[in-house]
Amino acid sequence: MSRKNSSEPPIKKQKLTSLFDELTEKRKNVADSITNFKFNKKRVKILSQATEVVKGSKGILYWMFRDGRIQDNWAMLFAQKLALKNRIPLHVCYCILPKFLDATLRHYKFLVESLEEVSMDAKKLNINFHLLHGEPNTVVLEFIRKHNMGALITDFFPLRVPMAWVESLKMDLPQDIPICQVDAHNIVPCWVTSDQLEYSARTIRNKINSKLQEYLTEYPPVIEHPYKSSFEVPEIDWLNCLNDVEIDRSVDKVEWCKPGYRAALIQLEKFIYECLPHYCEKRNNPHLEMTSGLSPWFHFGMISVQRVILEVQKYKQKYLRSVNDFMEEAIVRRELSDNFCLHNKNYDKIDGARQWAIETLNTHKKDKRQWIYDLKELETSQTHDDLWNAAQNQLTVDGKIHGFMRMYWAKKILEWTKLPEDALAWSIYLNDKYSMDGRDPNGYVGCMWSICGIHDQGWKEREIFGKIRYMNYKGCERKFDVKAYVQKHNGKVINIKALSQKKTTKKTK
Template structure:
């Protein structure tokens, strides 16, 4: 195994040459060639093949990789290479799996994938687990076609992964990257549990520019990270080569997964049901990307803050579970630059800069979900105004049930609980009102994170934590005019929403109403 980056401050091997993209001579080629979803998917497949026949014929950028073990040399056990899948739940467009296949092809070894299923995870309900399992079922089917062994393991990774390594006599392990505490603890525990002679590395296949390459510190905001990321896009925003049918079969085959048994293994709340407006899996995610490009992208720049209009991508659930790649989304959206330049630029800002800023915050700030993670000015202003009289004091139950004096807030909460999604603009208003209506900023943040993680398909995500922290604690923002309760934290109100969109129409859409609360005036 050649030596990749081994610390947060990534090493600097020679820059890779960017493969020529299909749209490099005509940025509008995707838009002009494809008019149906099947053609869209076929065109993506063609782009991968045009990029390279396989990962061995592609110059893989080793800056994507962090070596976690002291051992660098592959062993001679001969059992194969293991890709431990967690955050990136897809086969194609996955740099971690591609790197694992690169090692396996180079050493002529079998290729295995494992996923460790735990019965509970940070309050996730069947809404999130069901979406994930159906996506993983698609992963298994694709792996079978590609002669890659997919193992669904039940239990903690620090037990399951070392056991599989020993059982199959595996030669190296490639893992996904997540900046969050629990997944990072999984990595640390597995690192201590696997044989010392087995190389162990981690690939950031979630961000276009790996988080440790984009910056070596917590960034103040989008304005400080934007140039750092944009300066590196030519190096990292490349087409993907395909994951191919693996030519080196495994002696020990993976057992076919009993998906009903996997569902029965879960110990989760099933009262928050799965939603039917969205279909899990990579194929459906890419079809939704096509729908966005064809129907909604043209409105994205001007209309994305209007919750009454279908102008958003709706891709966050698939992106959260890694069922589609953000890099693939950008590659395809860029093809519409000539037709919808402002919208393409706006989408790239949100999907690259803002999204990767969230990973940066969570990676370099272990207090990404509590007030200690806020800037000093924000902590101070919230403390000064902690005892200010609130215009309303509402219970967690009133908030969860959407029974407040604010019909717009209630409609937003109903959208979240009913659909597993809340419009991005309303997420800001929603969280800021929780600050205004609860006794302390600590309680507000706790409730906002709880509700988001319980009901949203993309809960427990860096972007979700950062969204709550921005709204309540002012991270990635600046101080504003002092006011009660908020101090210098940016304020949003009902009248401001009325100026931006038709509030009555949105409230009517979800059948919401205001509930009278004694002593409380309407905003």
Template sequence: MRRGRGKRKAELTEVPPASRRRTEEEEAIENARRRAAPSVREFKYNKKRVRLVSQGSELKDDARCILYWMCRDQRVQDNWAFLYAQRLALKQELPLHVCFCLVPKFLEATIRHYRFMLRGLQEVAQECAELNISFHLLLGYAKDVLPTFVAEHGVGGLVTDFSPLRLPRQWVEDVRERLPEDVPFAQVDAHNIVPCWVASPKQEYSARTIRGKIHAQLPEFLTEFPPVVRHPHPPSCPAQPIAWEACYSSLQVDHTVKEVEWATPGTAAGMAVLKSFIAERLKSFSTHRNDPNKAALSNLSPWLHFGQVSTQRAILEVQKHRRNYKDSVDAFVEEAVVRRELAENFCYYNENYDSVQGAYDWAQTTLKLHAKDKRPYLYSLQELEQGTTHDPLWNAAQLQMVWEGKMHGFLRMYWAKKILEWTRSPEEALQFAIYLNDRYELDGRDPNGYVGELQDGGRGWEALAVTAKAAVGALQAAPARSALRPHPTCSLGACEQGGELTLVSLCWQAACGPSAAFTTRAGRSGPSLARSAT
């Protein structure tokens, strides 16, 4: 590898022009990054976060730039993959390019998800421009468009981020096969705090078995980020302007599932949600996160899913309040780190993560034992999707997911268990649950959705056959009242705090009384999603 000569170091600490005034919290975070290091070049980067995808590791002598292929982690700052790419570019005194490959469709994603993603990428493109880094939006699958980009721009090294899911892993393999042999290709786990392949070398059985491994490695990996700085080596070929609205014509997705109003895309909006969580809801997280009446959840899942906010940043900020809210901080670490990384582990080491065949042996045995149990009700996918079952609580939870792209974790468990109870087989139940979750939830198509939680409280268990003993017992109807019996004052609705939706409660009136109909914020009639006074 060519050695950098350390020129123009003064430019590394330049403050990029701000398109808006930073908040005090943003200034504090930026100062923390600079205390960690002036730039990633001076930072002691943990190479355990990186693994080589290609055989070669040496950059060719005639390299003209370094390329970061952004996939899962769609942000600039607090992004270990972006930082690693800039580190290579700074050391080699080369320009840095970033590209995103916009595929026409992805599993059950709809225009709701694509608009959230693309509006977030617009923020990424703007920030890259302010940092003298070219951002390119390539239309098509990476295997078809990325090798051409590499050849035309003289890319000397390629860096990408990491996903444990089947399709993104295949994309990486497809690109690897088509890259020139003299272009090193590295992958960085920028989504997890402890890299997935480092956290454990095997599939873990439960949160109990992975918890100790995660906590033992947090001191090494839960560090402050250095800043992505204004790049001192300008691109010889600047990026072409992106016609963002025209990009939508390339999509082959359902346009009937509309955007939601409560979740503003992008890192800035996601960080505002984190700020409001810490200021208003963190204190209640340990005691009320399972209570649909209370505003106690972080509501960060859409921004974490699209990589617009770093889980590591969220933990760093939440931990600052451990002295005052120890139990809540510990509970948040359990949910956001241990259980999220358990889901990553499951999907990474189990190729059948989205099928009943991927379930643990005990779960498969129990499912088989009860496969022929009599179902009190059987519903089609259409009936479930439209929320027309006999159960008003389930219907309201389902319709909130359809309209708002979110469901309280406490009710996700109830929702999933009933799908198992109301369908012909565990296979059909899992198929329906994944379809509905991936089509409507903003954070669908995620390891957490396939694996879910192993106990009450948290994000839920869409793939319930894989994840919860409660789902694989005898299929007896659980009355709606019993599901919310601990919360007898539950009112129907959701509220807004600080501009983002905070789920407070769902459907006690729908489950227990006749006066449950009202109009949603968008003017649609149906089970209530009206704003409460809180």
């Protein structure tokens, strides 16, 4: 019996083509196209006064940024819905930025190789893909004016830089062109879940879970578009498209994660067959690596979280605790991060913490530090702590740190820097520069939780940390095989004699 016709999950691992083809057929069985699907309009926010596509226009433009995929993408589906309704071509653009925060060649290569796959998938469906170069608020505006686009569809991304681009476009676009934003990243749209800053997972959990039945649905297909472009679409020079970017080229790509939707499906299958059965008991053990590993693909939108949840839910009867725990992490905790960044303009600063945390960090600023490191020493893993060095090595080499170790990693940066402001800034910088899922709400919230106690409570007061939750080496030893983790990631302490002198010097100052 094939997977397609079976209600039971497969016992043996299937080939990628099986899952890829199964999902293709599944979408066709949901609806012939988005025009025959009951689209939930609450997924969309109209940001402009104009609400109708401009008559006589030459197409609909979807500016893709956070959700880099064709299928299982509500923003793409909504854009095609408008294009089909108005009988005009559909265009998709992605803007290659000269620089985006602390992204490096590692991230740009991963992105561009995936976009090449997106371009090929779009071409097969007669959807026109454009790789633009420059700041979106400039080049998207130019594209719309030059090619007479009748509406702009955008992704939702609650970080200040993307939000500023959208605001700029709202100001500068002709008033008759509607701008629609679609949250295709969260299962429950961020603005539907809550209109305020949530205190913790406890306060947002029911707001999300109570709406899952409405929003956790199957996707219809993006279909071959029947209307051809009225102008010639230029070929993309993929080999040279990064020549002009102003980024750090010393941090090159990692090998464990391959870009694109198809590679994401391979990772999803690996997670389901190898890790999901043990997820509830072993996911917090950094040495065993029983997490999904999907965060790079989630961050760049190469696969939708909604699709992953739909597939993982098939195993709920067999692995109830594991599926529930994964849904808590992938839905509640992740969407809580978006809520934090949307409603807190200081999502990456000490000022963004709760008042109790700001006060306790300020109170303990002048506490004596046994060890103090500068940014270069931290970045190159030159500390006295072999476990911390291993975590930093994992970050720089593999582009990831296990979630539990990232907490320990960030908290030790707080303990070993002169000021909590430095600790937060440096942890964000290192995460954004090296992690495959850097520059993401999850990353900012992870650092803010570890250093500033957001979404947490006050604990017993101690030096340096104040009431911020504390973690130490012995606690890690009780939780997992520290020696094995250190050995795996080459976390040995270099130049012990120099570190001993450094410790003595710092203590006598």
